[in-house]
Amino acid sequence: MKQGRVLYEGIIRTVFEKEGKIFTDTGTMVKENDVHWLPPFEANTIFALGLNYADHAKELSFKPPSEPLVFLKGKNTLIGHLQETIRPKDVTFMHYECELAVVIGRRGEGIAEKDAYEYVKGYTIANDYAFRDYLENYYRPNFRVKNRDGSTPIGPWLVDHGDIPDPMQLTLRTFINGNLVQEGSTSNMIFSIPQIITYLSEFLTLQPGDVILTGTPKGAVDTKVGDEVVTEIEGIGRLVNRVVAENR
Template sequence: MKKARVSYKGNVCEAVVEGDQLVLETGQTAQESEVVWLPPVDAGTIFALGLNFADHASELAFNAPDEPLVFLKGPNTLVGHQGETPRPTDVTHMHYECELAVVIGRQGKHITKEEAYDYVAGYTIANDYAFRDYLENYYRPNFRVKNRDNCTPIGPWIVDRDDIGDPMNLALRTYVNGELEQVGSTKDMIFSVPYLIEYLSSFMTLNEGDIILTGTPKGPTKVNVGDKVVTEIEGIGRLTNTIIEEHPAPVS
């Protein structure tokens, strides 16, 4: 089952995707083009992984890490399907990152790898844009690299855990203006989904609604104002986002 959160006629609703239409919790139906897509989960803690694909670490001239490089993101970073992401005016290198996002379904601590999937509600797609001009060092990322408003499109929906046979063998693709730019697979992750759940829960409680962004493979390229970026994960769907110009701060 695919579950979404949308705004329809001014109301925020949960919805189930059936074919090419949405069935809202109110009982109404709507076409996908009639709604504003919201992040599919009211996010709790958002964890993100740096350098979780060896090929991506290599293309950045970093060694693959021996332990997960985890950082946190604020909920301000999330924007839904068909949303817009501002490109800072002072940035020369902004790039996409197609990532499998794991949504936690229930609270747990000291979770073993063997039981990790029991704590997963489902999966969605994230495009965790990076602004590499702000990067400081290996122990990344600098806060400004990954915590700007609307810098992480996510969605369009959550696919139930049991509808994904093997989350560790899914193809990832990114298209920019219709051209295929990035190809990879979750099978190439350094730290698997069960490993990450065990690792994180070994020192902190995971809660329903927490999200784990699992990293991106090699192939990120620069994007510019006006570009349409589509990130795609096998069995989950396609997430569309457009790059816009960042508006200057108002003068006080």
């Protein structure tokens, strides 16, 4: 099942996709552009991985990490489908990052790899923009690189875990103004979803609503004001975002 959240007629509604059409929880059929899309779930803690694809680490001239490189993001970063992300005036390199986002559905600690998927509620798409001008190094990202307001579009759909036969075999693609600029597969992750869940749960308790952004493949390209950026993941959908100028 594909489930999302929108603001429709002044009320936050749950929406569902059925045979390519969108319906609210009251049964009303709506058009994609007639609603204001929100993140498809209420996020708790947001974990993000850096350098989790070998080809991306290579393009940045870094050695792959020996253990998951995890940093935290604020809830202020999340925005929905068809929303806008600001490009700061002082930035010369702002790039998308198409990522599979794993949403936790059960409380858990000390989770074994073989049991990890039992704690997953579902999957969605995240476009975790990076502002490279602020970067200190990839092993210790500067707070400003990944925590600006509205810098992480996510959605539009949360897809049930059971509807994705193998989340480690999904194709990811990014398009700028209709042109393919990034393509990869979750099969090329350095640390798999079960490995990441096990790693995190060794020293903290995962909670429902926690979300893990699992990294991006190679293909970082600068985005400009006015660009339409579409991030797609096989079996999950397409997430559309537009880059706009800072107006302050």
